[in-house]
Amino acid sequence: xxxxxxxxxxxxxxxxxxxxxxxxxxxxxxxxxxxxxxxxxxxxxxxxxxxxxxxxxxxxxxxxxxxxxxxxxxxxxxxxxxxxxxxxxxxxxxxxxxxxxxxxxxxxxxxxxxxxxxxxxxxxxxxxxxxxxxxxxxxxxxxxxxxxxxxxxxxxxxxxxxxxxxxxxxxxxxxxxxxxxxxxxxxxxxxxxxxxxxxxxxxxxxxxxxxxxxxxxxxxxxxxxxxxxxxxxxxxxxxxxxxx
Amino acid sequence: xxxxxxxxxxxxxxxxxxxxxxxxxxxxxxxxxxxxxxxxxxxxxxxxxxxxxxxxxxxxxxxxxxxxxxxxxxxxxxxxxxxxxxxxxxxxxxxxxxxxxxxxxxxxxxxxxxxxxxxxxxxxxxxxxxxxxxxxxxxxxxxxxxxxxxxxxxxxxxxxxxxxxxxxxxxxxxxxxxxx
Numbered sequence: 001x002x003x004x005x006x007x008x009x010x011x012x013x014x015x016x017x018x019x020x021x022x023x024x025x026x027x028x029x030x031x032x033x034x035x036x037x038x039x040x041x042x043x044x045x046x047x048x049x050x051x052x053x054x055x056x057x058x059x060x061x062x063x064x065x066x067x068x069x070x071x072x073x074x075x076x077x078x079x080x081x082x083x084x085x086x087x088x089x090x091x092x093x094x095x096x097x098x099x100x101x102x103x104x105x106x107x108x109x110x111x112x113x114x115x116x117x118x119x120x121x122x123x124x125x126x127x128x129x130x131x132x133x134x135x136x137x138x139x140x141x142x143x144x145x146x147x148x149x150x151x152x153x154x155x156x157x158x159x160x161x162x163x164x165x166x167x168x169x170x171x172x173x174x175x176x177x178x179x180x181x182x183x184x185x186x187x188x189x190x191x192x193x194x195x196x197x198x199x200x201x202x203x204x205x206x207x208x209x210x211x212x213x214x215x216x217x218x219x220x221x222x223x224x225x226x227x228x229x230x231x232x233x234x235x236x237x238x239x240x241x242x243x244x
Numbered sequence: 245x246x247x248x249x250x251x252x253x254x255x256x257x258x259x260x261x262x263x264x265x266x267x268x269x270x271x272x273x274x275x276x277x278x279x280x281x282x283x284x285x286x287x288x289x290x291x292x293x294x295x296x297x298x299x300x301x302x303x304x305x306x307x308x309x310x311x312x313x314x315x316x317x318x319x320x321x322x323x324x325x326x327x328x329x330x331x332x333x334x335x336x337x338x339x340x341x342x343x344x345x346x347x348x349x350x351x352x353x354x355x356x357x358x359x360x361x362x363x364x365x366x367x368x369x370x371x372x373x374x375x376x377x378x379x380x381x382x383x384x385x386x387x388x389x390x391x392x393x394x395x396x397x398x399x400x401x402x403x404x405x406x407x408x409x410x411x412x413x414x415x416x417x418x419x420x421x422x423x424x
Contacts, residue, residue, distance in 0.1 A: 042285065042400075043258060050255050050399035053406075057251055057335070079369070086411055 203241045210237045248296060249333040250340055253306040260398035261289040261305050262390065265296060265328055266313030267321040271346065271377045275313070278387035286400050288391065296328035308398040309340055311390065313377075314361055316347040316354045322361070329368070339406030340397050341370045344386070346377040371413040 070078075186192065214237045217224055224230040262279070264272045269292070276290040289305065298304070310332065315321040325343075332341065343365045348358060358374075365372035375386040397406040 045402040046258065046286070046400045049402050049405070053399050054251060056405075083411060083414065090408075090411070 206241050210239075210241070213237055247331055247333050248298065248307065248310075248336065250307070250335045250338075255308075255398065256287075256305050258286045258400075259289065259305060260284070260286050260309075260394050260400060261291060261307050262309045262311065262394045263291045263293060263307045264311050264313060265293050265325065266315070267294060267318070267324050268313070268315055269294075271315070272313060275377055275383060275387060275390075278383050279391055281384075282387050282391045284391050284395065286395065286398070288394065295324050296331035307340075309342065309390075309394045310336060311342045311344050313344045313346060314356070316345055316356045316358070316361070317350070319355055322356055322364075326364070337368055337370055339370075339408075339410035341368065342390075342393065343368075343370055343372045344377075345372065345374050348374050349376045349379075369410070371410070 214234065217230070217234060217237075222230070224234050264275060266272050272292045276292060279290055280288065291304065291307070312325045312328070313321070314325050343361065345358070345361045347354065362372060373386065373389070376382050377386070393409065395401050396404050396409050399405070
């Protein structure tokens with residue numbers, strides 16, 4: 001679906017329509033004719049430009065497109081080359097027209113140099129204005145260049161910091177991994193196993209000795225609860241050694 | 245399937261036509277209103293469409309500039325635009341097509357990344373403009389820009405053609421560095 005919206009022509013002169021006295025009508029008619037002229041000039045420029053566009057399209061369509069299928073990358077490279085060519089031609093044209101206008105300006109100045117009153121002419125004012133603006137432009141360009149340099153430095157530093165932190169984190173990771181591996185290997189090594197086995201054996205022997213002493217004291221039918229030292233000994237013997 | 249061609253009709257005298265293609269009717273309407281408020285020396289016509297192809301039974305003037313409005317918040321608008329791009333003649337992409345991405349201001353709502361749209365614009369070699377169409381000020385300045393572009397594409401500015409403008413608006417080829 002589609003919708004349309006229109007805008008009334010802005011520059012087309014509007015009819016004053018039955019305006020007042022003769023001078024007003026004459027003045028309005030002059031303004032109208034001037035507007036008409038301006039409109040006509042504008043339309044002429046427009047039509048010229050549009051004609052130029054159509055002509056260039058016709059010229060472009062006359063170029064034969066290559067028959068074989070070219071890779072997309074090559075097409076892109078070609079397109080970029082063509083765009084660069086266009087840029088170069090545009091720049092050359094700009095340079096030439098700039099040089100030309102400069103020559104025209106200097107020729108005109110040379111011709112009128114004698115007539116110019118260097119005291120208070122518009123030309124001197126314009127030139128002073130131009131100099132002032134040039135100075136401020138250069139100053140601002142310098143400032144912006146410095147700011148860009150600072151920005152670049154900050155970015156570089158940030159990048160370096162990022163890289164440093166990346167390497168640090170990598171180190172931390174590798175260290176942790178090493179530790180884990182060592183721990184795992186240690187737990188599975190043989191030394192630990194034999195050590196554990198001997199530990200178990202010693203614990204068992206000590207438990208047996210504990211029980212023997214306990215039974216000795218109990219079997220002798222001594223009142224071990226009365227004597228604090230003996231009570232302590234018996235309770236110590238009750239302690240489970242495997243809990244260490 | 246009717247394909248829209250850039251130069252198949254004669255231009256109307258002092259007339260410039262822009263076609264806004266996008267899914268969000270409200271945004272398009274607002275943009276169209278802002279554009280119509282702008283000062284334009286020639287007669288400006290704004291056409292709105294949800295997608296291409298356009299119905300062929302309507303008698304419309306030559307279209308000078310096509311603007312594809314992509315809302316970064318909805319993937320559907322991107323898909324819609326991609327589907328519509330097939331119905332444009334290749335001649336349009338010589339400066340008469342422009343992509344407009346809206347909604348980049350609210351990063352949390354964006355479901356399309358900016359680089360997706362950038363790649364799309366780069367593939368079609370067309371300028372990409374970012375604008376938050378909801379904000380009045382941005383919309384007004386974008387309308388001004390579009391009116392100026394439309395005048396150039398319609399051939400109303402002597403000495404500047406659509407292709408000329410395209411090479412002026414060319415963005416740097418390398419993808420922009422993400423903030424380091």
